[in-house]
Amino acid sequence: MTETPLSSDFALSVLDSIQDTAVVIDREGVIVLANEPWRAFAESNSDADCQVQVGATTGVGSSYFREMRPEAGDLTGAGDAFAGVRQVLAGATERFELEYPCHGPTERRWFRMSAVPVAGEPGYVLIRHTNVSTLRYAKEELVRAKEAAERGNLVKSRFLAAMSHELRTPLNAILGFSETMMLGAFGPIGDPRYVDHARIIHDSGQHLLAVLNDVLDMAKIEAGKIDVHKAELRLAPLLKTCVDSMRCDAEARGLSFTIDADPALTCHADARLFKQVALNLISNAIKFSPKGGTITVEGRAAEDGSVSASFCDQGPGIHPDQIDTVFREFEQTDLGREAGGAGLGLPISANIARLHGGALTVQNRVSGGLRATITLPPAQDAKSRANSRTASAR
Numbered sequence: 001m002t003e004t005p006l007s008s009d010f011a012l013s014v015l016d017s018i019q020d021t022a023v024v025i026d027r028e029g030v031i032v033l034a035n036e037p038w039r040a041f042a043e044s045n046s047d048a049d050c051q052v053q054v055g056a057t058t059g060v061g062s063s064y065f066r067e068m069r070p071e072a073g074d075l076t077g078a079g080d081a082f083a084g085v086r087q088v089l090a091g092a093t094e095r096f097e098l099e100y101p102c103h104g105p106t107e108r109r110w111f112r113m114s115a116v117p118v119a120g121e122p123g124y125v126l127i128r129h130t131n132v133s134t135l136r137y138a139k140e141e142l143v144r145a146k147e148a149a150e151r152g153n154l155v156k157s158r159f160l161a162a163m164s165h166e167l168r169t170p171l172n173a174i175l176g177f178s179e180t181m182m183l184g185a186f187g188p189i190g191d192p193r194y195v196d197h198a199r200i201i202h203d204s205g206q207h208l209l210a211v212l213n214d215v216l217d218m219a220k221i222e223a224g225k226i227d228v229h230k231a232e233l234r235l236a237p238l239l240k241t242c243v244d245s246m247r248c249d250a251e252a253r254g255l256s257f258t259i260d261a262d263p264a265l266t267c268h269a270d271a272r273l274f275k276q277v278a279l280n281l282i283s284n285a286i287k288f289s290p291k292g293g294t295i296t297v298e299g300r301a302a303e304d305g306s307v308s309a310s311f312c313d314q315g316p317g318i319h320p321d322q323i324d325t326v327f328r329e330f331e332q333t334d335l336g337r338e339a340g341g342a343g344l345g346l347p348i349s350a351n352i353a354r355l356h357g358g359a360l361t362v363q364n365r366v367s368g369g370l371r372a373t374i375t376l377p378p379a380q381d382a383k384s385r386a387n388s389r390t391a392s393a394r
C-alpha cells in the first residue's frame with residue numbers, strides 16, 4: 001500500500017463516517033483508502049448488474065480502474081467513468097459526476113458517482129458513489145404522473161369536443177323547430193300556452209348551445225387547436241360592434257353603455273377571438289350589473305405601446321379571495337352560480353389573451369363594480385410572434 005498522510009487512521013475514520021461508498025486514489029489510479037461502506041458494498045454486490053462496479057475485494061492497493069467491471073453492464077457508463085476520473089487526476093477538471101444504474105437482484109438502484117481532488121493533497125482524488133435511488137424513483141414517479149395527467153387531459157379534451165359536437169346537432173332541430181312553432185310559421189298552434197312552451201324550449205336550447213360552445217372552445221384551446229390570425233384592427237369600431245350586439249340584452253335590464261376609446265387607436269389581434277373575449281366580458285358586466293346601471297367600455301394605449309380594453313360595471317365585484325379562482329374552469333362565485341352560465345367565460349378569455357401574448361385581469365373598482373381588462377402587447381411584439389399558430393395556451 002502506498003504510504004501517504006491520507007492513510008492515517010484519522011482520514012480513514014472520517015471516510016468511514018460517511019454513508020456513501022468512498023475511495024481515495026493516487027496519481028496512478030491506485031486505491032490508497034477505501035471506507036467501510038465501500039468494502040461492504042463490494043462484498044455484497046459482486047453479482048450486481050452494475051455499470052460502474054467495484055470488485056469483491058477491499059480494493060486498497062489495486063487499481064481503481066481495474067476494480068470496475070465494465071463487462072457487468074453497459075460499457076459506455078464505465079468508459080465515461082474512467083475518462084472522467086482520469087480528467088480529474090490530470091487536473092483538467094475540478095469535479096466529475098456521473099449517474100448510473102446498478103441494479104441488485106431484488107431492487108432497482110441508481111448511484112451518483114463524483115470525483116474531486118483531495119484538498120491539500122495534490123495528486124489524490126476522492127471518489128464517492130452516492131445511492132440516489134430514492135430521488136430517482138421520485139423523479140420517475142413524477143414523470144409517470146405527468147404523462148398520465150397529460151393523457152387524461154387529452155382524453156378529456158377529445159371527449160368534450162366529441163360530446164359537444166354530438167349534442168349540437170340535435171340542438172339545431174330543437175332550436176329551429178321551436179322557433180317555427182313560436183312564430184306560428186305554418187299557422188297558429190291553438191292554445192297560446194304552447195307558444196310560451198315553444199319560447200321556453202327555444203331559450204333553454206340557446207342557453208345550452210352557448211354552454212356547449214364554451215365547452216368546445218375550452219377543449220380546443222386545451223388541445224392547442226385554436227389558430228390565431230392577427231391583423232391590425234381599429235379598436236373603437238370593434239368595441240362598438242360588440243356593444244351593439246349585446247345592446248338588446250342590456251336594455252332589457254335597463255342598462256346603458258358608455259364607450260370611451262380614441263377612434264385612431266389600433267391593436268394587433270385576431271378579430272373573431274377578440275370579439276369573443278369582449279362579448280364574454282360584456283355579458284358578465286350585464287349579468288352582474290344592478291338594474292339601471294351603466295357599463296363603461298374603455299380602449300387605452302399604454303406608453304410601452306400595449307393596448308387594452310376594459311369593461312367596467314357597477315355590480316358587486318368579486319371578493320378578493322375569489323379573484324384568482326374565477327379564472328379556473330367551471331369556478332363561479334355563489335352569485336355567479338345563481339346568475340347561470342358554466343364558469344368558462346373568463347378562463348376562455350384569459351387563454352385567448354395569452355394566445356395573443358397578452359393578459360386578462362379583473363379588479364374591483366374603488367367606486368364599486370368590476371373592471372375586466374384584456375391587454376394586448378405592442379404591435380411589434382405581436383408581429384415578431386409571427387401570425388402565430390400557437391400550440392398551447394396553458
Ligand SMILES: Nc1ncnc2c1ncn2[C@@H]1O[C@H](COP(=O)(O)OP(=O)(O)O)[C@@H](O)[C@H]1O
Pocket residue numbers: 280284285288313315316317318326331332333334335336337340341342343344345346347370
Ligand atoms: N362582472 C362581474 N362581476 C361580478 N362577478 C363576476 C363578473 N364577471 C365574472 N364574475 C364571477 O366570475 C365567475 C366566472 O365568470 P365566467 O368565467 O364568465 O363564467 P360564467 O359567466 O359562466 O359564470 C362568475 O360566475 C362570477 O362569479
Ligand SMILES: [Mg+2]
Pocket residue numbers: 280283284341344345346
Ligand atoms: Mg361569463
